[in-house]
Amino acid sequence: MAVLRTMKLKERLAISLGATLVLLTLLLIVDVQMDFGVANRHLLQQHSKLRFGSSSNNNNNNEYDAAASGGRVVGGGMLHEFKRKFLQKSNSSGSKEASTQATGSQSGGVAGGMPSGGAADAVASPTLSTRKPTPHDRYADLQKVMISGDYTHVIVDSSPDLTQDNPTMAAMLHKTLRANASNLERFQLRITKKELYGEHDTLVDAVIRDMIKLPIQHVAQKEGGTQLKLIIEYPHDIKALMKPMRFPRDQQTLPNHFYFTDYERHNAEIAAFHLDRILGFRRAMPVAGRTLNITTEIYQLADENLLKTFFVSPSLNLCFHGKCSYYCDTSHAICGNPDLLEGSFAAFLPSFESSNRKERKLWRHPWRRSYHKRKKAQWETDANYCSMVRDIPPYDEGRRLLDLMDMSVFDFLTGNMDRHHYETFKVYGNETFPLHLDHGRGFGRPFHDELSILAPVLQCCLIRKSTLVKLLEFHNGPKPLSQLMRESLSYDPISPVLWEPHLEALDRRTGIILQSIRDCIKRNPPGETEGSDADLSS
Ligand SMILES: Nc1ncnc2c1ncn2[C@@H]1O[C@H](COP(=O)(O)OP(=O)(O)OP(=O)(O)O)[C@@H](O)[C@H]1O
Numbered sequence: 001m002a003v004l005r006t007m008k009l010k011e012r013l014a015i016s017l018g019a020t021l022v023l024l025t026l027l028l029i030v031d032v033q034m035d036f037g038v039a040n041r042h043l044l045q046q047h048s049k050l051r052f053g054s055s056s057n058n059n060n061n062n063e064y065d066a067a068a069s070g071g072r073v074v075g076g077g078m079l080h081e082f083k084r085k086f087l088q089k090s091n092s093s094g095s096k097e098a099s100t101q102a103t104g105s106q107s108g109g110v111a112g113g114m115p116s117g118g119a120a121d122a123v124a125s126p127t128l129s130t131r132k133p134t135p136h137d138r139y140a141d142l143q144k145v146m147i148s149g150d151y152t153h154v155i156v157d158s159s160p161d162l163t164q165d166n167p168t169m170a171a172m173l174h175k176t177l178r179a180n181a182s183n184l185e186r187f188q189l190r191i192t193k194k195e196l197y198g199e200h201d202t203l204v205d206a207v208i209r210d211m212i213k214l215p216i217q218h219v220a221q222k223e224g225g226t227q228l229k230l231i232i233e234y235p236h237d238i239k240a241l242m243k244p245m246r247f248p249r250d251q252q253t254l255p256n257h258f259y260f261t262d263y264e265r266h267n268a269e270i271a272a273f274h275l276d277r278i279l280g281f282r283r284a285m286p287v288a289g290r291t292l293n294i295t296t297e298i299y300q301l302a303d304e305n306l307l308k309t310f311f312v313s314p315s316l317n318l319c320f321h322g323k324c325s326y327y328c329d330t331s332h333a334i335c336g337n338p339d340l341l342e343g344s345f346a347a348f349l350p351s352f353e354s355s356n357r358k359e360r361k362l363w364r365h366p367w368r369r370s371y372h373k374r375k376k377a378q379w380e381t382d383a384n385y386c387s388m389v390r391d392i393p394p395y396d397e398g399r400r401l402l403d404l405m406d407m408s409v410f411d412f413l414t415g416n417m418d419r420h421h422y423e424t425f426k427v428y429g430n431e432t433f434p435l436h437l438d439h440g441r442g443f444g445r446p447f448h449d450e451l452s453i454l455a456p457v458l459q460c461c462l463i464r465k466s467t468l469v470k471l472l473e474f475h476n477g478p479k480p481l482s483q484l485m486r487e488s489l490s491y492d493p494i495s496p497v498l499w500e501p502h503l504e505a506l507d508r509r510t511g512i513i514l515q516s517i518r519d520c521i522k523r524n525p526p527g528e529t530e531g532s533d534a535d536l537s538s
């Protein structure tokens with residue numbers, strides 16, 4: 001201070017000017033850095049086209065990061081993780097959305113060998129390249145356990161024997177094939193008790209080709225369900241169930257949407273059919289994508305009720321909204337772009353019965369969610385839920401419980417949380433497969449793995465051997481599931497059907513299921529388990 005006081009006014013002014021300049025320079029540097037940060041984040045978001053809720057997306061990315069980098073689940077594995085997140089929470093715990101938010105390396109962890117790279121990786125972990133690569137875990141222990149046959153209470157060998165007691169729909173309903181029957185009718189009559197179509201059935205392609213190529217003759221809205229669906233009629237009585245496109249492929253489930261208010265995605269329906277076929281289930285009807293002219297192929301062919309909901313938007317595009325309980329109003333209309341509209345077309349299920357007898361039986365899914373924003377379902381709070389289900393028909397014998405395990409694997413892979421009911425063909429009684437219907441809410445969150453969808457498998461500690469064999473094949477090669485899907489989907493007219501991060505998610509989730517089965521094997525040594533005497537042989 002003394003030195004300062006002895007300075008002249010000029011000198012003091014010069015020093016303070018200098019100091020101000022240094023400060024300003026510093027501020028400028030900090031500002032430029034911040035600008036870069038924002039710009040980078042902006043770029044990243046643009047790259048992944050994350051349009052909503054960047055903060056939750058960041059969370060999800062971390063989660064993806066942990067799983068992709070081979071983070072191991074510690075202390076009790078997947079079931080522990082599941083219990084910690086669901087069973088130990090009370091009903092008053094607020095948000096109903098069952099979420100497996102990232103908690104460090106515990107999130108959805110998979111032991112080793114997860115494929116990395118690609119767009120999602122770039123978003124999730126720009127530093128991944130500096131990490132030590134983890135060796136590929138081939139799950140040799142699971143393969144050994146399968147061969148040993150010591151764990152038949154967990155891994156059940158009951159792939160349906162297609163050569164025995166497997167009548168076709170034609171045989172059951174005493175129908176003979178008309179000479180001029182359409183491909184769809186042939187397909188429907190060839191449905192059997194154990195699957196919708198055979199592994200090498202060429203009719204699948206023929207049915208798909210018809211839905212893509214044949215001229216459309218009539219369009220009406222399908223009653224029932226919560227969201228807009230159209231019944232498309234072609235010549236020769238061929239029909240398809242159409243779900244129109246609402247969003248681009250890279251639009252993710254809105255962060256504040258529950259599974260039951262999520263929009264349906266047409267491309268999820270297409271991808272789910274391909275996945276079901278690749279998994280070898282063959283319980284989903286063929287679905288294909290097609291681009292329509294909204295004026296000539298919908299408006300001009302629409303039935304009276306649908307016609308009433310058409311209008312011209314301010315940008316002069318033709319739009320319609322239909323009538324339904326969710327998103328059927330002017331602000332959620334489906335519009336041509338400018339005149340084109342993409343949709344998914346599912347081959348129609350058979351309706352051979354002449355009277356109004358229902359063809360299919362509707363079952364409440366035992367692991368149904370509450371469909372309420374503040375309530376939990378019983379399975380979410382009761383750790384012994386599965387042992388109760390095992391005692392109730394039709395889950396107490398035969399194939400049904402194993403089919404639900406397959407469905408859980410299937411839904412976990414796609415991220416579909418909307419499995420409230422399922423249907424079976426009435427003519428076949430209980431010893432038949434559950435149809436895989438309604439997958440419009442899958443493929444919504446590629447950076448999030450929803451462990452609660454695996455609850456049936458985790459709580460019952462049960463999986464069909466043929467399904468486990470498939471999963472191991474996807475994991476160990478020659479081709480990962482993402483590649484098989486990419487190839488299969490490339491034949492669809494609206495390819496690319498899936499945004500790349502969804503394909504990568506399939507490989508990551510395959511690993512998570514395998515890890516869950518490993519955990520479950522450890523928890524259930526032979527001779528100590530409940531349900532080991534259950535009759536699951538079919
Ligand atoms: N390929 C098909 N052919 C004929 N009918 C079908 C087909 N797929 C589904 N359905 C019937 O239409 C109903 C509604 O279909 P879907 O479940 O896909 O629509 P949704 O609007 O998502 O229904 P929800 O809101 O009840 O989940 C199904 O329950 C089923 O009975």
Ligand SMILES: [Mn+2]
Binds near residue numbers: 418438440
């Ligand atoms: Mn639905």
